[in-house]
Amino acid sequence: MAGLVLLLGAGPRPAAAQALPPTWVADRTAAGSLYVPHPPGWVVQERNAGAFIVYRPGTGPVAEALVYVRPQRFGAGRNAVDVLGLLPREEADLFPGARVLRGDAVPPPRTGVQGEFTFTLQGRAFRGVAVVLHTGATGALYVMSASAAAWPQQALTMAQILSAFRYLSPEGAAGASPAAAVSAMQPWRDPNEGAFTLPVPRGWQVRGGMMRPNPIEYRPEVVLVSPDGGIQLRLGDGTLELFAVPYELPGGYALPPGTRPSSFGGSFSPYLPGARFLTDIYLPRRFGGARLLHVQALPELAAHSYRLTFLPPGVQGRADAGEVFFEAPPYRGWFSAVTFLYAAGGGLTGGQSWEVKDLIGCLALPGQEATARAVLAAMVRGFRMDPNWQMRQLQMDGHKAALVNQYNAQLGEIYSQTIAQRSIGQERAQAPLVGAARGEIEVTNAQTGQRMRVPLAGASQDYYQANNTGEVFTAGQPLPPFDFTQLVIGQPR
Numbered sequence: 483m484a485g486l487v488l489l490l491g492a493g494p495r496p497a498a499a500q501a502l503p504p505t506w507v508a509d510r511t512a513a514g515s516l517y518v519p520h521p522p523g524w525v526v527q528e529r530n531a532g533a534f535i536v537y538r539p540g541t542g543p544v545a546e547a548l549v550y551v552r553p554q555r556f557g558a559g560r561n562a563v564d565v566l567g568l569l570p571r572e573e574a575d576l577f578p579g580a581r582v583l584r585g586d587a588v589p590p591p592r593t594g595v596q597g598e599f600t601f602t603l604q605g606r607a608f609r610g611v612a613v614v615l616h617t618g619a620t621g622a623l624y625v626m627s628a629s630a631a632a633w634p635q636q637a638l639t640m641a642q643i644l645s646a647f648r649y650l651s652p653e654g655a656a657g658a659s660p661a662a663a664v665s666a667m668q669p670w671r672d673p674n675e676g677a678f679t680l681p682v683p684r685g686w687q688v689r690g691g692m693m694r695p696n697p698i699e700y701r702p703e704v705v706l707v708s709p710d711g712g713i714q715l716r717l718g719d720g721t722l723e724l725f726a727v728p729y730e731l732p733g734g735y736a737l738p739p740g741t742r743p744s745s746f747g748g749s750f751s752p753y754l755p756g757a758r759f760l761t762d763i764y765l766p767r768r769f770g771g772a773r774l775l776h777v778q779a780l781p782e783l784a785a786h787s788y789r790l791t792f793l794p795p796g797v798q799g800r801a802d803a804g805e806v807f808f809e810a811p812p813y814r815g816w817f818s819a820v821t822f823l824y825a826a827g828g829g830l831t832g833g834q835s836w837e838v839k840d841l842i843g844c845l846a847l848p849g850q851e852a853t854a855r856a857v858l859a860a861m862v863r864g865f866r867m868d869p870n871w872q873m874r875q876l877q878m879d880g881h882k883a884a885l886v887n888q889y890n891a892q893l894g895e896i897y898s899q900t901i902a903q904r905s906i907g908q909e910r911a912q913a914p915l916v917g918a919a920r921g922e923i924e925v926t927n928a929q930t931g932q933r934m935r936v937p938l939a940g941a942s943q944d945y946y947q948a949n950n951t952g953e954v955f956t957a958g959q960p961l962p963p964f965d966f967t968q969l970v971i972g973q974p975r
Contacts, residue, residue: 502646504773508812508848517712517847519646519812521639535576536643538636540629544603547628547636549643550576554614554621562594562614565623569599569612577601577610577627588613594621601627609633646812648710648847664860670704677871678702680717681864683857685709692871693720700875704861712847713854714813717861719764719841725751727823727834753836756780756819757804764819764841769810776807780818787820787839798825801839814851817843925954925969945969 508519509526518526520536528534533552537545550573554565563585565572570580578601585597594615601608610627626640667681674691682688683706690704703720707713728750754762757777765772783803793799805818820840842862846854925945926933936945936954946955946966954969 502642502811504771504809504811506811517648517812518643520643524643532649536647538632542604544606546632547640548576548626549640550623550625550627551644551647552623554616554623556616556619556621562616562621565614566595566597566612569623569625573625577608577625578603580610582612588615593617599627606630648712664856667857667860667864672702672868675871676868678865678867680704680861680866682706682861683708690718690720695721695723699723702865706857706861708850712850713857714845715854715858715861716817716841716843717858717865719838722838722841723749724835724837725749725753727751727753727836751836753823753834754821755802755804756784756821757802757806759821759838760804760806760817760819765806765808765817769808769815772808772810772815774806774808775814777804778806779804783818783820787822791822791839793824796826799823800825803840810845813845813847815843815845816855817841923971925971927967928970929967945971 502519503521506519506521508517516528516532516534518534518536520526521538524536524538526534526536529552531553533550535548535550537548540546552573554560554562556562566582566585569577569582573580577599580599580601582597582599585595588594588596592615594613596611596613599610599612601610607630608627609630610625613624615621615624624644626637626644628636628640664683667683669679670682670688671679672691674693677692677700682704686709687707688704690702692700693703694700701718701720701722703718704716706715726749757779761774761777765774780803784801787803788799788801791799791801800823801820802823803818803820805816808815808817818841819838821836822839823834823836825834842858844851844854844858923937923945924933924935927947932947934954946968947953948955948966955966
């Protein structure tokens with residue numbers, strides 16, 4: 483039962499955290515105040531005062547498994563223990579002749595009671611679990627029951643239904659227009675650096691600000707969640723960094739995608755236009771298991787982004803934009819991204835990098851998509867950079883340029899070492915094994931010319947020297963990242 487209480491967590495959760503099977507469907511009640519995801523074939527029925535049942539039909543007139551929720555009010559004459567004890571009488575139409583076997587306090591930090599019960603219906607044995615949670619004078623009764631034979635297969639499904647259902651906000655229940663939601667927006671200022679402002683709806687959860695994923699880059703990020711969790715909006719992503727396009731070195735070698743060449747951030751990755759970035763990288767990372775509905779390029783948006791991008795002399799560019807519609811049950815989602823490719827020296831190999839210039843998106847429960855799009859559009863239209871912050875950032879650009887030069891120097895050193903190591907590796911097979919009989923071997927640092935004798939490392943013929951300490955390592959020992967040189971066995975020719 484403790485697991486059931488944990489699944490009854492209150493408050494909005496991201497779609498990725500719902501972990502619902504992609505085949506599930508969702509019902510929104512006729513009154514518009516309730517949203518219930520469930521497996522295909524289950525039936526949702528509303529009852530009085532906000533109560534509802536969700537059941538899996540059996541082979542006869544009796545449901546095989548059933549979930550029941552009923553809001554509660556507490557006072558001097560009624561508490562959580564009373565609700566559990568009165569279940570056999572107050573819910574006799576659903577659980578006739580029920581017998582409560584035990585009752586215990588729920589584990590903290592929640593407050594309430596929980597109990598198990600049994601009953602018999604048309605000669606079949608049924609079992610159930612009831613939990614009564616309360617906060618002050620309000621709370622709810624949560625029940626799941628099934629035949630004794632079906633319980634092992636249906637218990638997790640029933641708990642997931644109880645975890646995923648939502649009472650929608652009054653605005654959502656009344657079908658508030660997108661215009662009404664936009665009219666209730668107020669300014670929000672970046673709490674990290676005061677870099678920007680934008681409008682957000684009153685009462686929504688907001689997090690984000692100007693983010694710095696590494697010492698060189700900075701990116702705005704804002705994430706909003708509506709009070710009922712039915713809408714989630716994103717503007718930007720502060721974790722995204724600049725990508726370097728891998729290129730081939732002499733000898734046919736290239737660092738693999740995902741390699742992080744420097745402490746200043748960034749990684750190697752082939753260029754991906756906007757839509758492919760979303761489908762190949764972003765959506766799988768953020769919403770694993772999402773089902774794509776439609777993918778489309780946005781050439782007009784790409785052309786607009788290109789016109790607004792400043793390119794230094796000698797640098798060419800290319801912009802690509804796209805959008806993706808997808809399902810991440812119980813939500814539907816839409817994301818758009820603009821990627822920009824920079825090619826130094828007229829696009830010569832080895833001078834290309836790219837970034838995600840713009841990324842926006844929304845998740846919404848059925849019936850709330852129009853409001854989600856309207857609020858997101860108002861956020862984008864109202865986004866403003868702070869001019870004072872921009873002036874301060876310009877003053878920092880000189881320091882940033884120095885960091886970029888240091889980054890490029892580190893990257894060049896890595897590639898030069900890689901080329902040298904491949905050349906050394908080709909010559910190594912011709913070198914004699916000097917001193918092997920004495921348990922020693924002669925090695926040479928081809929970059930410094932230093933020759934030395936080191937203990938023979940068994941079957942290994944791979945030896946490395948740390949550039950900063952001069953210590954020699956074999957292939958079986960941990961190596962310092964990048965800061966080492968592979969040694970030549972014998973003398974280089």
